[in-house]
Amino acid sequence: MSGSGFAGGLGLAAAAVLVCAMVxxxxxxxxxxxxxxxxxxxxxxTVALLxxxxxxSGVLVLVSVLVVAVKGAVVPRLLARVVAGDPASRETAPLVxxxxxxxxxxxxxxxxxAVARPLAALAPPPSGRLVFMxxxxxxxxxxxxxxxxxxxSQIVGLLLVDNGxxxxxxxxxAGVPLLLELGASLDVMLVVVVLRVLATRMQxxxxxxxxxxxxxxxx
Amino acid sequence: MLPVVILALxxxxxxxxxxxxxxxxxxxxASSVACVLVLGVVLAARVVSGAPLIALGGLLRVDALSAFxxxxxxxxxxxxxxxxxxxxxxxxxxxxxxRRHASLYAVLVQAxxxxxxxxxxxxxxxxxWVAVEATTVTTTFLVGHRGTAxxxxxxxxxxxxxxxxxxxxxxxxxxxxxxxEHAGGSTPGDLDWTSLMRAARHLNPGVMRLALGLLLxxxxxxxxxxxMHSWLPDAHSQAPAPVSALMSGVLxxxxxxxxxxxxxxxxxxxxxxxPRLLLVIGGLLSLLVAASLLLTQRDYKRMLAYHSIxxxxxxxxxxxxxxxLAIAAVLLHVLGHGLAKAVLFLVSGxxxxxxSTSEIAQVRALLTRxxxxxxxxxxxxxxxxxxxxxxxxxxxxxMLRAEVxxxxxxxxxxxxxxxxxIFAAVMAHGRHLLLGGASGSATLPSPTPRMVTLPLVGxxxxxxxxxxxxxxxxTLLVAAAxxxxx
Numbered sequence: 265m266s267g268s269g270f271a272g273g274l275g276l277a278a279a280a281v282l283v284c285a286m287v288x289x290x291x292x293x294x295x296x297x298x299x300x301x302x303x304x305x306x307x308x309x310t311v312a313l314l315x316x317x318x319x320x321s322g323v324l325v326l327v328s329v330l331v332v333a334v335k336g337a338v339v340p341r342l343l344a345r346v347v348a349g350d351p352a353s354r355e356t357a358p359l360v361x362x363x364x365x366x367x368x369x370x371x372x373x374x375x376x377x378a379v380a381r382p383l384a385a386l387a388p389p390p391s392g393r394l395v396f397m398x399x400x401x402x403x404x405x406x407x408x409x410x411x412x413x414x415x416x417s418q419i420v421g422l423l424l425v426d427n428g429x430x431x432x433x434x435x436x437x438a439g440v441p442l443l444l445e446l447g448a449s450l451d452v453m454l455v456v457v458v459l460r461v462l463a464t465r466m467q468x469x470x471x472x473x474x475x476x477x478x479x480x481x482x483x
Numbered sequence: 484m485l486p487v488v489i490l491a492l493x494x495x496x497x498x499x500x501x502x503x504x505x506x507x508x509x510x511x512x513a514s515s516v517a518c519v520l521v522l523g524v525v526l527a528a529r530v531v532s533g534a535p536l537i538a539l540g541g542l543l544r545v546d547a548l549s550a551f552x553x554x555x556x557x558x559x560x561x562x563x564x565x566x567x568x569x570x571x572x573x574x575x576x577x578x579x580x581x582r583r584h585a586s587l588y589a590v591l592v593q594a595x596x597x598x599x600x601x602x603x604x605x606x607x608x609x610x611x612w613v614a615v616e617a618t619t620v621t622t623t624f625l626v627g628h629r630g631t632a633x634x635x636x637x638x639x640x641x642x643x644x645x646x647x648x649x650x651x652x653x654x655x656x657x658x659x660x661x662x663x664e665h666a667g668g669s670t671p672g673d674l675d676w677t678s679l680m681r682a683a684r685h686l687n688p689g690v691m692r693l694a695l696g697l698l699l700x701x702x703x704x705x706x707x708x709x710x711m712h713s714w715l716p717d718a719h720s721q722a723p724a725p726v727s728a729l730m731s732g733v734l735x736x737x738x739x740x741x742x743x744x745x746x747x748x749x750x751x752x753x754x755x756x757x758p759r760l761l762l763v764i765g766g767l768l769s770l771l772v773a774a775s776l777l778l779t780q781r782d783y784k785r786m787l788a789y790h791s792i793x794x795x796x797x798x799x800x801x802x803x804x805x806x807x808l809a810i811a812a813v814l815l816h817v818l819g820h821g822l823a824k825a826v827l828f829l830v831s832g833x834x835x836x837x838x839s840t841s842e843i844a845q846v847r848a849l850l851t852r853x854x855x856x857x858x859x860x861x862x863x864x865x866x867x868x869x870x871x872x873x874x875x876x877x878x879x880x881x882m883l884r885a886e887v888x889x890x891x892x893x894x895x896x897x898x899x900x901x902x903x904x905i906f907a908a909v910m911a912h913g914r915h916l917l918l919g920g921a922s923g924s925a926t927l928p929s930p931t932p933r934m935v936t937l938p939l940v941g942x943x944x945x946x947x948x949x950x951x952x953x954x955x956x957x958t959l960l961v962a963a964a965x966x967x968x969x
Contacts, residue, residue, distance in 0.1 A: 469632050
């Protein structure tokens with residue numbers, strides 16, 4: 265692949281990951297959020313694929329297939345079932361409204377740019393500049409977890425954090441070891457399965473799955 | 484070969500527990516854990532004076548520190564799995580749990596033990612991360628095993644907070660990998676702990692500083708260090724007693740073990756100053772949080788949970804000193820705390836079973852009404868409060884001594900004040916529980932079975948023997964401390 269084509273493609277794919285995070289902040293409908301998450305997983309896989317082709321690393325190409333399968337297909341499908349179980353799953357009373365959320369997400373991207381500078385200096389040039397996007401997705405994930413009250417939104421926030429970290433890992437290093445990536449992907453999948461089962465049980469025990477209702481335990 | 488057998492034992496026991504639960508399945512689980520403990524001792528004898536043991540093509544590596552942690556896991560898990568038989572029998576008898584649901588519990592407990600063993604035996608810090616993350620997955624359903632709204636809430640908080648925390652640790656691990664890629668040396672881009680230690684002086688300090696901060700946040704969440712502790716009192720108080728014993732007794736220490744390994748690398752890269760600062764902040768905050776919340780505690784299981792936060796704070800301060808004396812004391816403390824805390828959680832499970840309330844205000848005069856339970860609870864509290872003859876006295880004393888020697892006089896004195904406050908608070912709660920006024924509902928005490936009390940007495944006796952003389956462990960502790968400290 266030619267140098268400029270690679271740099272452009274990589275930038276586009278990484279930006280798609282960040283844009284999907286913004287879409288998740290913008291949309292309230294759970295179905296739309298799950299779609300955005302699937303797209304984000306696919307974009308993340310594309311980043312890994314481009315890096316793998318560029319470095320002629322078979323392992324990284326394998327990792328990219330794994331990422332697309334887990335984060336682009338399996339995890340969103342698992343989430344879609346939770347949504348289907350609760351048809352009224354819209355974020356009805358978020359703690360922060362949409363415009364303010366989008367402004368915050370933008371501000372977090374600037375913060376991420378500052379945080380990622382020491383990493384960008386170490387990473388190879390075309391991808392080093394993009395590391396901040398991963399950091400931004402991570403911070404937006406935190407924000408989503410803190411500002412929304414539906415159980416599904418918390419899972420989505422957690423997945424955003426995870427995708428952000430994966431993007432940083434791909435861009436900053438020349439590909440994390442396969443063992444680590446395998447373990448991480450498997451763990452993410454298991455965590456989502458566990459959260460899904462918990463959410464279903466909470467639906468049956470507590471009625472709606474609203475984190476705001478979880479107030480029994482305190483000092 | 485030996486480390487592989489140790490890892491395989493709980494997995495085999497988990498396989499045996501898949502069928503609908505019967506008591507013999509529980510005893511198989513307990514005996515497999517007992518074998519882990521025995522093999523852990525054998526392992527320790529092999530590595531204490533020799534070279535580390537490598538197995539599975541370098542994936543597993545056992546030095547004195549790993550072997551010591553295997554012993555800690557084995558001893559606490561033995562107490563917990565033994566008591567699990569009683570817990571499950573009782574839950575099934577009371578109709579709160581089916582045999583199928585009980586088998587889920589038995590499988591998960593063994594899987595939980597296996598993941599902790601993998602964490603301490605792994606040579607690669609990436610595998611260490613995967614194992615610690617896997618402990619979260621295996622324990623979530625255990626925390627919510629009783630299926631009540633409170634238990635579900637506790638497990639939800641637990642998995643969400645710990646997953647976020649452990650994601651930070653993942654980022655930290657990735658940054659360590661990034662630093663090692665650029666370190667030059669013979670094996671660039673390696674996550675093997677020994678290679679990282681060898682390359683430590685060439686790692687990029689800026690990246691390592693960020694990495695250490697993230698690792699401390701991440702593994703610190705699992706350790707229960709303030710301010711990332713908020714899941715701990717909920718999870719530990721809602722989980723079934725044997726699970727609380729495992730989580731409080733060893734899971735916290737296993738996460739702390741990860742921090743010790745990374746601290747050793749960071750100490751070489753950055754000097755002791757920066758890691759020490761982070762650990763002192765985490766340790767002191769934990770002590771202060773524990774002290775302030777223990778004063779007003781109304782629930783005895785939560786009281787024990789906050790007490791764990793205190794002990795993890797003390798251990799973090801000990802690790803901040805980073806001298807061999809300090810680390811040896813930290814490790815002895817981890818074992819002593821594990822045993823005493825496991826015994827106390829198991830006793831509190833029995834108390835909950837016979838009194839059916841976990842409120843301190845509604846349980847009185849245990850010592851006269853239920854002498855066996857009351858006596859064990861009292862002895863356990865004495866051990867946890869760091870009074871002689873129990874080993875926690877020696878380890879706390881030595882940690883403080885090491886802190887003063889390395890110039891941490893200020894943090895050590897703050898710790899002493901917090902410990903005094905906690906001592907007073909726990910004594911007041913304990914006096915109410917154990918002595919208290921004659922309660923109106925003085926039911927006839929049904930004596931606690933020997934099968935239940937004997938292992939608990941054994942746990943406390945071990946703790947006391949280690950306090951009088953650490954001889955069986957002395958050389959192992961020193962060897963383990965020298966793995967990470969010089």
